[in-house]
Amino acid sequence: MPSVIMNPPDALAQRLADSGLRSTPQREFIYGVLMKKRDHPTADEVYARVRADLPSISLATVYNCLETLVQCGLIRVVNFERGPTRYCPNLSPHAHFHDEQSGTIHDIDLPADLLEKVASILPPGFDAKSVEVTFRGKSQPAA
Amino acid sequence: MPSVIMNPPDALAQRLADSGLRSTPQREFIYGVLMKKRDHPTADEVYARVRADLPSISLATVYNCLETLVQCGLIRVVNFERGPTRYCPNLSPHAHFHDEQSGTIHDIDLPADLLEKVASILPPGFDAKSVEVTFRGKSQPAA
DNA sequence: CTAACAAATTGGAATGGTTCTAAGTAGCAA
DNA sequence: TTGCTACTTAGAACCATTCCAATTTGTTAG
Known part of the structure; x- marks a missing residue:
């Protein structure tokens, strides 16, 4: 039965395989980090x-894996x-708001029709x- | 007669003075470079x-002056x-188009009403x- | 199971744009 | 003149990122 619905649990392994790449612990954990706390972290x-989780991972690998995920x-x-x-x-279309004070990034939903108008x-x-x-x-510290 | 109309000839000296800064040859020439060939040059x-024009200028000064002009x-x-x-x-509101092939930047006029919609x-x-x-x-090499 | 190969990871060195620092210059003010 | 202050300068320092060469790991074939 090949038509099993493949849910996020291993969207990653799937995507990697599609690109002929391997699923590695480093890639999995890094992807996990991104999915868990959905902010906008730097490589550091x-x-x-x-x-x-992976005390011996190297920064170079973090860069490599992030690039792979991209x-x-x-x-x-x-x-x-x-x-x-x-x-x-x-991954959905959105703008970014960069708070100069705190340095935090906020995702701002970008309606498709506006996106179109901009492109036009x-x-x-x-x-x-x-x-x-x-x-x-x-931005207000807000709700 | 203080009410002489001050045109671009020395918009720079004027602006600098307004900010309590001096007009220097380095600043003038760098400003001139930017005004003359209105592309999007890097500091280099x-x-x-x-x-x-100023064979002995230093790169640090270029950075300094550009920052000042900004x-x-x-x-x-x-x-x-x-x-x-x-x-x-x-200085007018515009978007940027970055041509991945050539690396060139094109200014794209950004209508005020659209800008508003985006902000909204x-x-x-x-x-x-x-x-x-x-x-x-x-982008097409185009006309 | 093992050999052989390819892909991935690693630490450290190298890179590249930018900023910093300390010393020197220039121009104006008393 | 002396003293200020702003500005410029060369080179060192910085920092995020990439590159490199050497392992390590995983996969496949025999």
Whole structure:
């Protein structure tokens, strides 16, 4: 019975296999870290978190694995100014709000129709593979 | 007669003075470089260009001056991924299109009403000081 | 089970853009 | 002049990231 529904439990192994890549503990734990606390950690932060489970992992591996996950389309990279690259588990279309005070990142839902309107400002001859909308400012500590 | 109209000739000196800063040859030439070829040069590129006129300028000074011009609101910084910071003389609201092939940047006019619509997706409690819209993809060599 | 191969991980060195530091210069003010 | 303060300079330092060469691990074939 090949038509078993494959749920998140091993979306990762699946995706990796699809790309001819192996499922390794390092990749699994790093993916787990991203899925568990769905913020926007830097490679260093991921490194710190994953070391709880894999004390001997190297930072180079963290970079490698994150890159792999990005390739597989399981996470995304986000950059602000020239700060360290952050990794984002949210795959649905959204903008980012960068709180200058706290340095935290908030995902802002980006309606499809607006996304379209934005894309439509491109003159003919421009073929965009991706659009990015980023806000900077301050946000209420709020609810 | 103090009410002489001060045109671009020395917008720079004016702005600097307003901020209690001095007009220096380095600042003038760097500003000139940005105004003349209105692309999106990196600090290194600015360095290269300005050395034609000021062979003994240092890279540190280029960074310093660019930062000063940014502070005065005469130019803007633009970042793509983690590539070197670029400097943009276009002060009107616009998006950036980053051509992945050639690495070139194109300014895309961003209508005020669209900018507003984009800003309006922010939930209450978010106070944006700036919005950035960035496209990545390929563009026709075109007209 | 073992050999052989490919993929992944590792630590450390190297890179590249940017910032820092300390010393020197320049221009204005008393 | 002396003294200030702003500015410039060269080079060192920094930091995130990538590269490298050497293991280690996993997989496959015999």
